[in-house]
Amino acid sequence: MAAQESEVPATTPGIEAVAAVARRLLPEAGVITDRARLRTYECDGLAHYRVTPALVVVPEDAAQLAAVVRACAEHLVPYVARGSGTGLSGGALPHAEGVLIVTSRMRAITAMRPEDQRAVVEPGVINLDVTRAATPYGYYYAPDPSSQQICSIGGNVAENSGGAHCLKYGFTTNHVVGADFVTADGDTVALGGAAPDSPGYDLLGAVVGSEGTLGIVTSTTVRLVRLPEEVRTILVGFESTDQAGAATSAIISAGIVPAAIEMMDALAIEAAEAAVHCNYPDGAGAVLVIELDGASVEVEQEYAEVERLCAENGAFEQRLATDPVDRALIWKGRKSAFAAVGRISPDYIVQDGVIPRTALPQVLKAIADLSSSSGVRVANVFHAGDGNLHPLVLFDDAVEGAGEAAEKVSGAILDLCIEHGGSITGEHGVGMDKAKYMPRMYTDDDLDTMQMVRCAFDPDNISNPGKVFPTPRLCGEVPGRHKGAHPAQEAGLAEVF
């Protein structure tokens, strides 16, 4: 699949006006208009779509960022926020006639309050740096996307990012308790707070995972979690994904909630071995990486039970990491899996879908059928514990029609997820890539309700437009509102508003 490139736009008067505001407030290096440098921001982790922004600004603080948004609002210029640009759904894809607001210079951890289990961070702070800063106090930040060494908290908030350990600890939304938020007209409002509940609407929950379409978070208060007394990581080899799936179900049914249960199938194992020599069991049709954490006495008891349940479900090899190096190697195989697939295929699509855990065997079987009937290879890597699949659909773009065939299989996998009561994305977001699938999951009324909220926050549709919703509407077009005797309709103006 060739990348899709936008036309070079003529710079609009609006862009000039926003650039002038930015030049007045930001250091020179923070305002980028040179075409060659603009191009370095043309895509995020989903490189399939490429659009060069008309202007890039790199604010140093929340006040500068809000001023840029205010200028955008005044001149109706679209804007897109970007953290580290590691997203996999094109959520940070620039707008050709818009401003890209990059948060990479907003990297301060502004407060570390272990006594309250809270930290306050700017949006450009790297995920793993929160944990690094909290560790000396005995705490860490739990949500751990595979990209945690490089992805930013702001991006995590926008996408409600998950990770291997979200099975036990929940997603980003479960760890964000407060935020300063710049609305689409440049106002700054406080959402949530340090208290366990805030009066009024929980707009923080709606903002987390809204993929930049409601505004931009400029400061985030996150929950810190106590470092566990003990962590045990176990690598378990099975002959088949069926066996590994059955073991997963048995563990959860026994009432054990491991910190993580990750599964990889034979093709994913092959790729990981080729790339990082992670020494996974020879000849395994599937492996599970199971991590238990908590109080030592509890971990020890759970470990005995997990070992027994894996054996009962056909495990032919179980290896407990005996030291941090061994543990890191086990995780390296899993966390490198996406990139590693490049070793066995020139091109691939990383898919992201969710199914109820109990549907795992049927869905894996259906994916295998899809693969064999289409001749498109699919490697499976997933968060087995919470049913979040990451099928890697392999193809060679040099072969004519291969990209389209892969795209078709990839879409069919999402249909499978929906059919089995699941969802089109577990943690990568909708972004640009999956907007077209939204109507398969939601009714028109469901989508209209979401669009009403978007219109409330961003009536001019300037905050990351074109993402999440398949058919953006002019605000006021949303049907079904102002039915009855509302004066707007009586005046015949319902079409306008």
Next chain:
Amino acid sequence: MAAQESEVPATTPGIEAVAAVARRLLPEAGVITDRARLRTYECDGLAHYRVTPALVVVPEDAAQLAAVVRACAEHLVPYVARGSGTGLSGGALPHAEGVLIVTSRMRAITAMRPEDQRAVVEPGVINLDVTRAATPYGYYYAPDPSSQQICSIGGNVAENSGGAHCLKYGFTTNHVVGADFVTADGDTVALGGAAPDSPGYDLLGAVVGSEGTLGIVTSTTVRLVRLPEEVRTILVGFESTDQAGAATSAIISAGIVPAAIEMMDALAIEAAEAAVHCNYPDGAGAVLVIELDGASVEVEQEYAEVERLCAENGAFEQRLATDPVDRALIWKGRKSAFAAVGRISPDYIVQDGVIPRTALPQVLKAIADLSSSSGVRVANVFHAGDGNLHPLVLFDDAVEGAGEAAEKVSGAILDLCIEHGGSITGEHGVGMDKAKYMPRMYTDDDLDTMQMVRCAFDPDNISNPGKVFPTPRLCGEVPGRHKGAHPAQEAGLAEVF
């Protein structure tokens, strides 16, 4: 304080039209228009405000409920939803010219799926009945308001109710994963779902705790939690609340998260003893009720540490419940505390505020000072673990000015909470009672952002109007939106919309 009674309204044509729709669809007993019977619904658990509704309907299912809302929307008739009416902030206070929609006939548990840790329930289902239905499978529903034997899940969702065990397990919002939701124009939309994350906006989070102002939930998918292997309940006596507060901090700082840490002061203990003879330690200035749950090996280890930390902080008596009867008696003292205060005072206000746990000693000292300077007695009962205070402000309405003095102390306590970085409600909601305090916590921009969302869901302001927000606006009046070049403003119509 005399209850405030509304004027008897002339029934409007709108009410007649809604009643006609209800009569067509509902059984005869489900449409109440008789004035004497209407009066039985005039208040919720906060009996200070009383308003007789113009019409009461008791739908049997979601379709009937949606049809009633649709009729209300068509005729611009305000409506209020009511579950069991146990709320303490007047959230279910009727509207004098509106319809009260009572969910007490929607009490089906429509699905029980322990294998997925999910149950699906109608809004009238009693909180404790979910646990009763899940227990045979080894599960329970975690959020446990003190009123859990009688309060409804629909009310819990509206108020984002908490309870003693929310310290470890979180509030209602952490246990609701999906809902069917009837919007203010009578459409039904699906929010959330069974998957751990849903694409698009998390409107479910915004709806939970919105106190009926966005619409009505007609079906809720809740998370079930595994019954713990062991539960230990410990009653600990201290000489002072300072000591008990220090013990609480020490326990949390040690990285232990008990299922509950509840505190009662001397006056609250006196009331509970008088009412339910719970046999709390003689002469205690404060007691803690600490509950540990989880795997037996872990509970045992934590118990040893909690015992040591309490002793170090001055505990003069520690009693471990040795059987279920003893355990129930310990909890009975705590859970009856509000009602028990009636034994030592003819009238009282139940206050609800939150402070950071670390501010506990200063705030309790300040409340004591308020009490002694005003001569108004205050009994303190609270969820110490998460800093959720429930001061009980005692007075005798027969004494002139006593009600006003109590009201003043009660309001001053909320100011203390805000000053210390806390919140005006921990779990009882804003409702009618605390709308006036919202501007003390939030800026105009913060409140405007919430009102924008209300206007998106309910542009005609018919869904539980007058609650939560101190100064409801005509939708479209919210300032700061449509700044700049929006066509509505150019046409000079901004005042209308």
